[in-house]
Amino acid sequence: MLRLLGFVLGAAILTIAQDTKKEEIVLPTSAEDLATGKKLYDGSCQLCHGPQGDGGKGANLAVPKLARAATDSDLARIIEVGIPGTEMPGAYHMVKKEITQVAAYVKTFAKFTPEKVPGDPAKGRAVYLGKGGCQACHTTTGADGLLVGGLTGPDLSTIGGRRSAAHLRESIVDPSASIPDYFVDTTAVLANGQRINGRRLTEDTFYLVIHDYQGRNHVIDRMSAREIIKDRKKTPMPSYKGKLSADELDNLIAFLVSLRETK
Amino acid sequence: MRIPVLCLLPFAAVLAQVPYERILNARSEPHNWLTYSGTYDGQRYSALSQINSGNVGNLRVQWVQQSGHSESTQTSPIIVDGVMYITEPPNVVKALDARSGTVIWSYRKTIPDDLRLCCGRVNRGVAVLNDLVYYGSIDAHLIALDAKTGRLRWDTTIDDYKLGYSSSGAPLAIKDKIVTGIGGGEYGIRGFLDAYDAKTGKRVWRTHTIPGKGEPGNETWEGDSWKIGAAPTWVTGSYDPENNLVIWGTGNPGPDWNGDYRKGDNLYSDSFIALDADTGKLKWYFQFTPHDVHDWDATQVPVLIDGTFRGQPKKMVATANRNAFYYVLDRPTGKFLHARAYAKQTWATGHDDNGRPLVIAGTTPTIDGNLVYPSLAGGTNWFSPSWSPKHNLFYVPVREEGAYYFKGTAEFKPGTLFVGGGQRANPAEEPFGAIRALETDSGSMRWEFPLKTQASAGILSTAGDLVFSGTGQGDVFALHAATGKLLWRFKGGGGVIAAPVTYMLDGKQFVALAVGRALFVFGL
CATH class of the missing domain: 1.10.760.10 (Cytochrome c-like domain)
Structure with missing residues (x-):
C-alpha cells in the first residue's frame, strides 16, 4: 500500500526506526554474500555511486576511509536509513541480511588501488x-x-x-x-517574443524560475509563456x-x- | 486527551443530528458534505453552482486553519449545518465553525511512539452519524466523539498496531454501523473490513480480504502465505443502497515485490469487494491485478454511476486503477464490462473477456531492476477521482512515470517490514502528471490538463462546470469541467495531498482543501 513520495505519496518514506537500535553489525565475507551484495548494489546503488563505487551523483565510495561511516555498523545503518537532509535514501526494501551484504560489497571498493592522480x-x-x-x-x-x-x-x-x-x-x-537538474539550460519565450535564457532553478506547473547567465533571476508564468525550451546538453561550462x-x-x-x- | 477551548462561543452553530437517512439522501442537501466522498456513490460531485466557470477567477481565501504539525494534512472535511469536522496529523480531530474557521473543540488521541507505518502518521477524515463523530486513529483504534463537545464516547481497538495494523482512512457510516478498513500492507497483516455498532463500538462483523482455510479463494495462496498476505483496505469505499452493497477496494498482496512467497492469484488482493452491508458476507469481487508484484493497490474510491454503457442504461462501478487501466464493472454483479489504459503502461497487452489482464512476459521485478510503467505509486494512487453527471466525465489525477522494480528477500517477523524488493526511478525521464477527463463508458480521454509533476491530490467536480484540484508543489486550481481550460489558480505554498470539498452557508458557497499543513477555505 505504499503511497507517494516523501510526504506520502507515494513512494513513501518508511518508518523503520524501531529496528535501528545501535548494535554492532558484523559484515559477511563469503563470496556468495559478496556476489549477492554486488547484485543488490547494481540494482539500487550504482546509479548514483557508480559501478565501481567511484561516485557520480552520489559520494565516491572507492576511498580507503568513508567520511560518514567510520565503522561497519555506521555503514550498514546509513544504507538502511539513508542520510537525512541529503539525496541518500534508506534501503527500506532490503532486509538486514541484504543490507550487510551490500555494505560488505561497498567495502570492497576501498580495496581497489586508488585511482592514480598524477598531477601536482x-x-x-x-x-x-x-x-x-x-x-x-x-x-x-x-x-x-x-x-x-x-x-x-x-x-x-x-x-x-x-x-x-x-x-x-x-x-x-x-x-x-552530466548536468545536474538545477543546472539545466532553459529558455523561456515570453508572449511578447522576449527570450530569457539561463539555468533552471525551480519549476512547477505554473511557474518557472530561470537564473540567467548575467546573474539575474526571472520568475516566469508558464501559462503565459509562448514556449519553454530545455537543452540538456548545453552548459555555460x-x-x-x-x-x-x-x-x-x-x-x-x-x-x-x-x-x-x-x- | 481532549484540549478544551477556553472560551464560550456565542456564535456556535446549531449542531444538528445526522441520521442515516440524511447521508442516504445527501445529494438533496448539497450545502452540506455529510460523508467522505460527499455522497455514498463516491462521485465527489456537488450540485452547487454559485461558484462557476464565469466567476471562479474571483475566488479568494476566506480563512485558514493551521495544524501546527509536521506531517502533511490529508483530511477531507465533513460539513454539517455550519460545523466542519477535520482531522490533523498525527492524532487530532477538530470541529470548526465553517463560516469563520473558529475552533469549537479539539480532541487529541494519545498514540504510542513505536508505530509500524509505511507512509507517515496521516489521516484522511472522519465520519458522522447521529450525534457522534467517528475517527480511525493511526494506532488502529476506532473512536467515537460527541459531535457537540468532542468528548470521548467510546474507543475500540481495531487490531494490534504492534503487528503493523494502522488506520488512516475515514470510516463510512451506514445505517446503524460504522464500517472501517485497515492499513498495514507492508507488514504481513491479514487484511479485513470491519463494521461496528455505531452506539456501542462493539464489532458486528469482520470480513477478511484473504479467505481462510477451507473458504473459496484460499487456494489462490500457496501454503500458509494467506496468513500474512496483506490485502489491506486503507481508503474509504462506497455504498450502493439499492443492492445494500459496501463496495471497497483492497490493497497489495505481501510481500509486495517478491511473488515467489505467495504463488497464485492471491485473492482478494488488488480487488473491489462487494459485501452485504448488514452481514459482511461477500457478494462479488473483481480482481484488477492478479498476483500483483508491483504494489498496485486497488484502494481507489469506487465510483458508482447510473449511466449509459454502449447505448444502454447501466448501473456501473468505475475506477481508474493504480495499474494504469480505467475499468467499468457491472454494479450488481461485479462483472467486467470494459478496460482501457489512461496512463502509460508496459505490463499488459489488454484484458480477456472476463477482465483478466493479459500480462506481458518479463515484467516482473528482478534482482537487478526491471523497467516497468507505471511506477509503484501507480498511474494514479489513493487520491479521490470525481465523476460529473452533468458532463458524463470521469476525472482522474494521473502520474506518468516508470520505475526499475527489483525483488529481494523477505523475512516475516511480526510487526516488521515484509516487502521483498522495491523500485528506483528511471533517470532517463522527467516524470510528469495530469488531470485527465475520461468518457465514462469508453475511458477515452476527452481532455487533459498537464501538471509539471506527478498528480498527488484528489478532485472535486461541481455543477458550476468546475473541476478543482491541487499539485504536490503547492498550487490549487480550477479547470473548466468540459474543456480542461485553466480558470483559477492559487499558490498555497505546500504540497496538496488531499481532496477538495464544497459547501454553502448563509447563501454563500465555499471550497475547502488541505494544502501543506493547513486547511484553506475559499469563497467569492
Missing part, C-alpha cells in the same frame, strides 16, 4: 585561479574559511570527497555529459579539451581531488 595540486591551484579561470564561476574555500568565487557553477569546496578523478576529468573535457595541456589538466584534477571537508 599546488600547480593545479594555479591553473584553477589563472589560465582555467575557474573561480569566475565556481566557489572554493578561501584562506579565511569563507567561500570565494562565482555562483554560476556548482560549489567545488569539497568536490574531492564527492567525485572521482575520472568524473572530474569528464566534467572538464566534456561538461555536457566550456570544454577545456585542447585548451589545457595534459600536465595542466592532471594538475587541475589533482587540485580538485585535494578539496575535501577539513573537519
Whole structure:
C-alpha cells in the first residue's frame, strides 16, 4: 500500500526506526554474500555511486576511509536509513541480511588501488585561479574559511570527497555529459517574443524560475509563456579539451581531488 | 486527551443530528458534505453552482486553519449545518465553525511512539452519524466523539498496531454501523473490513480480504502465505443502497515485490469487494491485478454511476486503477464490462473477456531492476477521482512515470517490514502528471490538463462546470469541467495531498482543501 513520495505519496518514506537500535553489525565475507551484495548494489546503488563505487551523483565510495561511516555498523545503518537532509535514501526494501551484504560489497571498493592522480595540486591551484579561470564561476574555500568565487557553477569546496578523478576529468573535457537538474539550460519565450535564457532553478506547473547567465533571476508564468525550451546538453561550462595541456589538466584534477571537508 | 477551548462561543452553530437517512439522501442537501466522498456513490460531485466557470477567477481565501504539525494534512472535511469536522496529523480531530474557521473543540488521541507505518502518521477524515463523530486513529483504534463537545464516547481497538495494523482512512457510516478498513500492507497483516455498532463500538462483523482455510479463494495462496498476505483496505469505499452493497477496494498482496512467497492469484488482493452491508458476507469481487508484484493497490474510491454503457442504461462501478487501466464493472454483479489504459503502461497487452489482464512476459521485478510503467505509486494512487453527471466525465489525477522494480528477500517477523524488493526511478525521464477527463463508458480521454509533476491530490467536480484540484508543489486550481481550460489558480505554498470539498452557508458557497499543513477555505 505504499503511497507517494516523501510526504506520502507515494513512494513513501518508511518508518523503520524501531529496528535501528545501535548494535554492532558484523559484515559477511563469503563470496556468495559478496556476489549477492554486488547484485543488490547494481540494482539500487550504482546509479548514483557508480559501478565501481567511484561516485557520480552520489559520494565516491572507492576511498580507503568513508567520511560518514567510520565503522561497519555506521555503514550498514546509513544504507538502511539513508542520510537525512541529503539525496541518500534508506534501503527500506532490503532486509538486514541484504543490507550487510551490500555494505560488505561497498567495502570492497576501498580495496581497489586508488585511482592514480598524477598531477601536482599546488600547480593545479594555479591553473584553477589563472589560465582555467575557474573561480569566475565556481566557489572554493578561501584562506579565511569563507567561500570565494562565482555562483554560476556548482560549489567545488569539497568536490574531492564527492567525485572521482575520472568524473572530474569528464566534467572538464566534456561538461555536457552530466548536468545536474538545477543546472539545466532553459529558455523561456515570453508572449511578447522576449527570450530569457539561463539555468533552471525551480519549476512547477505554473511557474518557472530561470537564473540567467548575467546573474539575474526571472520568475516566469508558464501559462503565459509562448514556449519553454530545455537543452540538456548545453552548459555555460566550456570544454577545456585542447585548451589545457595534459600536465595542466592532471594538475587541475589533482587540485580538485585535494578539496575535501577539513573537519 | 481532549484540549478544551477556553472560551464560550456565542456564535456556535446549531449542531444538528445526522441520521442515516440524511447521508442516504445527501445529494438533496448539497450545502452540506455529510460523508467522505460527499455522497455514498463516491462521485465527489456537488450540485452547487454559485461558484462557476464565469466567476471562479474571483475566488479568494476566506480563512485558514493551521495544524501546527509536521506531517502533511490529508483530511477531507465533513460539513454539517455550519460545523466542519477535520482531522490533523498525527492524532487530532477538530470541529470548526465553517463560516469563520473558529475552533469549537479539539480532541487529541494519545498514540504510542513505536508505530509500524509505511507512509507517515496521516489521516484522511472522519465520519458522522447521529450525534457522534467517528475517527480511525493511526494506532488502529476506532473512536467515537460527541459531535457537540468532542468528548470521548467510546474507543475500540481495531487490531494490534504492534503487528503493523494502522488506520488512516475515514470510516463510512451506514445505517446503524460504522464500517472501517485497515492499513498495514507492508507488514504481513491479514487484511479485513470491519463494521461496528455505531452506539456501542462493539464489532458486528469482520470480513477478511484473504479467505481462510477451507473458504473459496484460499487456494489462490500457496501454503500458509494467506496468513500474512496483506490485502489491506486503507481508503474509504462506497455504498450502493439499492443492492445494500459496501463496495471497497483492497490493497497489495505481501510481500509486495517478491511473488515467489505467495504463488497464485492471491485473492482478494488488488480487488473491489462487494459485501452485504448488514452481514459482511461477500457478494462479488473483481480482481484488477492478479498476483500483483508491483504494489498496485486497488484502494481507489469506487465510483458508482447510473449511466449509459454502449447505448444502454447501466448501473456501473468505475475506477481508474493504480495499474494504469480505467475499468467499468457491472454494479450488481461485479462483472467486467470494459478496460482501457489512461496512463502509460508496459505490463499488459489488454484484458480477456472476463477482465483478466493479459500480462506481458518479463515484467516482473528482478534482482537487478526491471523497467516497468507505471511506477509503484501507480498511474494514479489513493487520491479521490470525481465523476460529473452533468458532463458524463470521469476525472482522474494521473502520474506518468516508470520505475526499475527489483525483488529481494523477505523475512516475516511480526510487526516488521515484509516487502521483498522495491523500485528506483528511471533517470532517463522527467516524470510528469495530469488531470485527465475520461468518457465514462469508453475511458477515452476527452481532455487533459498537464501538471509539471506527478498528480498527488484528489478532485472535486461541481455543477458550476468546475473541476478543482491541487499539485504536490503547492498550487490549487480550477479547470473548466468540459474543456480542461485553466480558470483559477492559487499558490498555497505546500504540497496538496488531499481532496477538495464544497459547501454553502448563509447563501454563500465555499471550497475547502488541505494544502501543506493547513486547511484553506475559499469563497467569492
